[in-house]
Amino acid sequence: xxxxxxxxxxxxxxxxxxxxxxxxxxxxxxxxxxxxxxxxxxxxxxxxxxxxxxxxxxxxxxxxxxxxxxxxxxxxxxxxxxxxxxxxxxxxxxxxxxxxxxxxxxxxxxxxxxxxxxxxxxxxxxxxxxxxxxxxxxxxxxxxxxxxxxxxxxxxxxxxxxxxxxxxxxxxxxxxxxxxxxxxxxxxxxxxxxxxxxxxxxxxxxxxxxxxxxxxxxxxxxxxxxxxxxxxxxxxxxxxxxxxxxxxxxxxxxxxxxxxxxxxxxxxxxxxxxxxxxxxxxxxxxxxxxxxxxxxxxxxxxxxxxxxxxxxxxxxxxxxxxxxxxxxxxxx
Amino acid sequence: xxxxxxxxxxxxxxxxxxxxxxxxxxxxxxxxxxxxxxxxxxxxxxxxxxxxxxxxxxxxxxxxxxxxxxxxxxxxxxxxxxxxxxxxxxxxxxxxxxxxxxxxxxxxxxxxxxxxxxxxxxxxxxxxxxxxxxxxxxxxxxxxxxxxxxxxxxxxxxxxxxxxxxxxxxxxxxxxxxxxxxxxxxxxxxxxxxxxxxxxxxxxxxxxxxxx
Numbered sequence: 001x002x003x004x005x006x007x008x009x010x011x012x013x014x015x016x017x018x019x020x021x022x023x024x025x026x027x028x029x030x031x032x033x034x035x036x037x038x039x040x041x042x043x044x045x046x047x048x049x050x051x052x053x054x055x056x057x058x059x060x061x062x063x064x065x066x067x068x069x070x071x072x073x074x075x076x077x078x079x080x081x082x083x084x085x086x087x088x089x090x091x092x093x094x095x096x097x098x099x100x101x102x103x104x105x106x107x108x109x110x111x112x113x114x115x116x117x118x119x120x121x122x123x124x125x126x127x128x129x130x131x132x133x134x135x136x137x138x139x140x141x142x143x144x145x146x147x148x149x150x151x152x153x154x155x156x157x158x159x160x161x162x163x164x165x166x167x168x169x170x171x172x173x174x175x176x177x178x179x180x181x182x183x184x185x186x187x188x189x190x191x192x193x194x195x196x197x198x199x200x201x202x203x204x205x206x207x208x209x210x211x212x213x214x215x216x217x218x219x220x221x222x223x224x225x226x227x228x229x230x231x232x233x234x235x236x237x238x239x240x241x242x243x244x245x246x247x248x249x250x251x252x253x254x255x256x257x258x259x260x261x262x263x264x265x266x267x268x269x270x271x272x273x274x275x276x277x278x279x280x281x282x283x284x285x286x287x288x289x290x291x292x293x294x295x296x297x298x299x300x301x302x303x304x305x306x307x308x309x310x311x312x313x314x315x316x317x318x319x320x321x322x323x324x325x326x327x328x329x330x331x332x
Numbered sequence: 333x334x335x336x337x338x339x340x341x342x343x344x345x346x347x348x349x350x351x352x353x354x355x356x357x358x359x360x361x362x363x364x365x366x367x368x369x370x371x372x373x374x375x376x377x378x379x380x381x382x383x384x385x386x387x388x389x390x391x392x393x394x395x396x397x398x399x400x401x402x403x404x405x406x407x408x409x410x411x412x413x414x415x416x417x418x419x420x421x422x423x424x425x426x427x428x429x430x431x432x433x434x435x436x437x438x439x440x441x442x443x444x445x446x447x448x449x450x451x452x453x454x455x456x457x458x459x460x461x462x463x464x465x466x467x468x469x470x471x472x473x474x475x476x477x478x479x480x481x482x483x484x485x486x487x488x489x490x491x492x493x494x495x496x497x498x499x500x501x502x503x504x505x506x507x508x509x510x511x512x513x514x515x516x517x518x519x520x521x522x523x524x525x526x527x528x529x530x531x532x533x534x535x536x537x538x539x540x541x542x543x544x
Binding site: 072074075078105106107110111113114115117118120121124125128140143144146147150154165166167 | 358360361364367371383384387390391394395396398399400402403406457458459
């Protein structure tokens with residue numbers, strides 16, 4: 001097939017996955033949060049309110065697109081793009097099946113995390129360019145949060161990389177299919193990864209950048225119409241990226257235990273998506289059941305607990321792994 | 333062909349971003365141009381086949397260093413207006429950067445392996461890369477020296493920040509004095525300690541003048 005056509009089809013695939021998961025996660029969030037709070041959630045439009053998304057999108061598309069008088073116009077218009085594009089790019093590295101990965105690169109894990117580190121810069125640009133004090137406070141918090149959680153997040157992905165001996169996400173999945181899920185030896189890393197993922201995606205209890213009871217809507221206060229739509233979509237797409245990355249690193253990716261990975265065929269992407277949605281459900285239950293952290297407490301959690309703990313854990317894990325490998329042969 | 337197009341486009345982006353970065357009057361704009369420049373350099377190293385270097389560039393320079401730059405700006409500039417300064421062309425800086433460019437160009441031309449380098453090499457396996465980087469007869473020594481430079485920078489930063497620490501102590505003392513003030517008094521007394529200090533300073537200066 002033509003190289004350009006192939007690239008175009010992969011791009012279409014990535015954009016579709018992002019759009020569809022973004023939209024369905026919004027619906028799911030409403031339902032799960034409503035259930036957690038003993039409410040019903042959207043129920044008027046369509047069966048169980050599933051068509052609620054259609055008027056939502058119409059509203060986003062038809063609202064007036066305006067910007068504040070004193071805003072920094074260039075950066076204000078650019079900010080949603082700086083948030084949206086890295087999130088979209090991160091989708092390209094997730095393996096949905098044996099050959100279903102848009103960009104199969106050796107550094108897959110690091111590529112996803114490298115692109116996700118650009119998102120807080122977009123959030124900061126949005127808050128700073130709005131020239132609004134609530135937006136600015138949200139922006140400053142996002143930068144503070146970014147330097148808090150990114151170090152433990154990077155350290156927590158190291159044990160699966162050590163176990164698989166590769167940073168290629170497809171190889172990490174196959175290494176788990178031939179052995180065991182990496183959550184079994186590296187459970188503390190999986191827990192820290194999920195906590196940091198919650199911080200990365202700006203979700204309660206770590207949503208200080210847009211804490212609605214203190215900051216109106218934080219960094220996105222001044223945004224409306226489709227510019228807000230991009231920020232909104234990127235946030236929910238981020239849920240899926242982090243969940244899919246967690247599944248790929250710790251929970252066997254698109255494989256199932258006891259089933260030959262090459263006979264999965266069409267079921268591979270379905271397995272990955274179902275597993276990811278179970279993780280997203282976990283995120284939402286945390287969101288529905290915990291109250292928001294205070295901003296300085298989150299910094300303390302990151303710097304005083306997560307970073308020292310992950311540093312020691314990675315060291316202990318590396319020594320333990322090497323000891324097991326020398327005692328029982330290199331096959332482990 | 334593909335890499336030649338990518339190389340020209342990225343080269344153009346990097347140059348435009350770099351020029352805008354140093355000529356931007358708003359320091360935040362400068363930081364975002366620097367971000368674009370770092371992403372461009374990451375893309376260029378990627379097309380040269382140095383995957384690990386490209387990802388490190390993206391993760392550390394585009395992600396972490398940009399965040400830290402903006403964090404520093406946030407801590408030092410309080411208002412939107414003070415973020416803007418007129419950019420001036422410094423002759424000494426131009427000479428210094430041209431000298432650095434000459435030195436790097438000389439180094440590349442004098443090293444035959446670098447001068448003969450072409451793109452589209454096979455990406456190196458990560459394990460081989462690590463072994464090469466940390467081997468005793470490889471780059472371990474240079475790696476350790478680089479970390480010493482960082483350590484020196486860290487110590488220098490702590491040493492420089494000592495003075496502002498004293499300022500912090502003074503502010504804390506002022507605050508404590510204000511809290512000790514009886515709250516039943518008029519609210520103007522809340523600022524009294526600060527004002528007294530200013531008066532004392534002024535009178536002390538006056539005395540010095542008279543002595544002279």
